[in-house]
Amino acid sequence: MEEEKTIVKIANILRGLGRNVGVDETIDAISALKLVKDRDFETVKAVLRATMIKDFAVNEDKQERRQEIENKYSVLGRVTDRPYLANELYIYSPAESKIKTTIFQIENRDMIIWSEIAKRLKEITLNYEGHRFKVKESGELDMKMTIKDEIKYSLESPYLVKHRRKINKSYIILLCDISASMKDYIKEILLLSFFIRRVTNKSEIFYFSTDVxxxxxxxxxxxxxxxxMKKLVSMVPYGSGTRIGEALYTLRKNHGELLFRKCSVVIFSDGWDLGELDLLERELRNVKHRCKSIIWINPLMDKPSYTPDTRSIKIALKYADLLTSPNVLLKNKIEGKRKVISLSY
Known part of the structure; x- marks a missing residue:
């Protein structure tokens, strides 16, 4: 009797969402469950899916109510009630969740912040000597500029001008984690991807969760x-689990030509890895060997309560040249190729 009441409640919820679930579908579901002996969660879910929703059409009269419920229980994105720039982006969850996510707005402040973060990443990853020179005390003697100064000071200049080639190119591979644990940072992922591509055309962007x-x-x-956005989401497995090691392996296997000595790999992830940690360590070691640097941006590090206790983050500490957070990148100037651990305690 109790299970019949539960089925009726589920049918009422589905009708409230606009699904065409009638008496026949409800009776079919109750009858099917009586035939099932091993009632584990997945079996019950399969029975309900097969019997209760036979017509996938949605009642248009209840479309607005359904939209409100979907927004309330969305799986990706978030809403802000502060003043925002008129940029409304729609994100849709994967087919497994069957829930459309809420709309989120991108504020003018967000655009400024992530533009600056992208520029900072470009500065950190600069690595290629160009044709132009800049004055540098530790550089080589610049005879041309020294003679010009001699003429300027009536051949009595006490200075020897030195210069070094400007380092003015940056090669970046951006890997963004779009798993379920990163659902609150989808807006930040989009902004980082957009501005990285804006600040340097020598960049490649990959999204990963269980696939890359x-x-x-x-x-x-x-x-x-x-x-x-619709085409982007249709080909990317938003909201799945995280397998960072497998993603790095797939990247090396399918796009190995992008990993070379002048390239920097930037990983935007919270580090909650559900894959094999031995594989993660092996692939990070390979990337470290082949590329100039590894920069790991963990948005959770901006929270005062965060501690790097997960095993994947401990592995990242071995190989990342820089493990930091968006706020630290924005506020602090980081120079040189060295390991800097910036935690927000």
Whole structure:
């Protein structure tokens, strides 16, 4: 009797969401469950899916109510009630969750913050000597500038001008974690991807969770409003689990030509890895050997209560040249290729 009441409640919820679930579907579900002996969660879910929703059409009269419920229980994105820039982006969850996410707004402040973070990452990853020179005390003697100064000071200049080649190129591979644990940072991921592509065209962008997808072409646009969100989400497994080691292995296997000595790998992830940790360590070691540097940005480090206790983060500490958070990148100037651990305690 109790299970019949539960089935009726589920049917009422589905009707409230606009699904065409009638008396026949409810009776079929009750009858099917009586035939099932091993009632584990997955079996019950499969029975309900097969019997209760036979017509996938949605009642248009209840569309507005359904939208409110979906927004309330969304799986990705978040809403802000502060003044915002008129950029509304829609994110859809994967087919497994069957829930459309809420709309989130990108504020002008967000654009400024992530533009600065992208510029800071470019500064950190500069590595290629160009044709231009800049004055430097530890550089080579610049005879041309020294003679010019001699003429300026009537051949009595006490200075010898030295110079070094400007380092003016940055090669970046951006790996963004879009698993369920990162659902509150989807807006930040989009902004970081957009501005990394803006500040340097020598960049490639990949999104990963249980799989890894190259999404660089989606961010080759002049405005964030021009990003084709529906197409982007259709090919990327938003909201799944996280397998960072497998993602790095797939990247090396399918796009190994992108990993070279002048390239820096930037990982934007909270480090909650559900995959094999031995594989993660092996792949980070390979990336470290092949590339200039590894920069790991963990948004959770901006929280005062955060501690690096997960095993994946401890592995990252061995190989990352820089483990930091968005706020630290924004506020502090970080120079040199050295390991800097910045935790927000």
């Amino acid at each position: 997808k190259r999404v660089t072409n989606f961010f080759q646009v002049g405005s964030i409003n021009e990003i084709d």
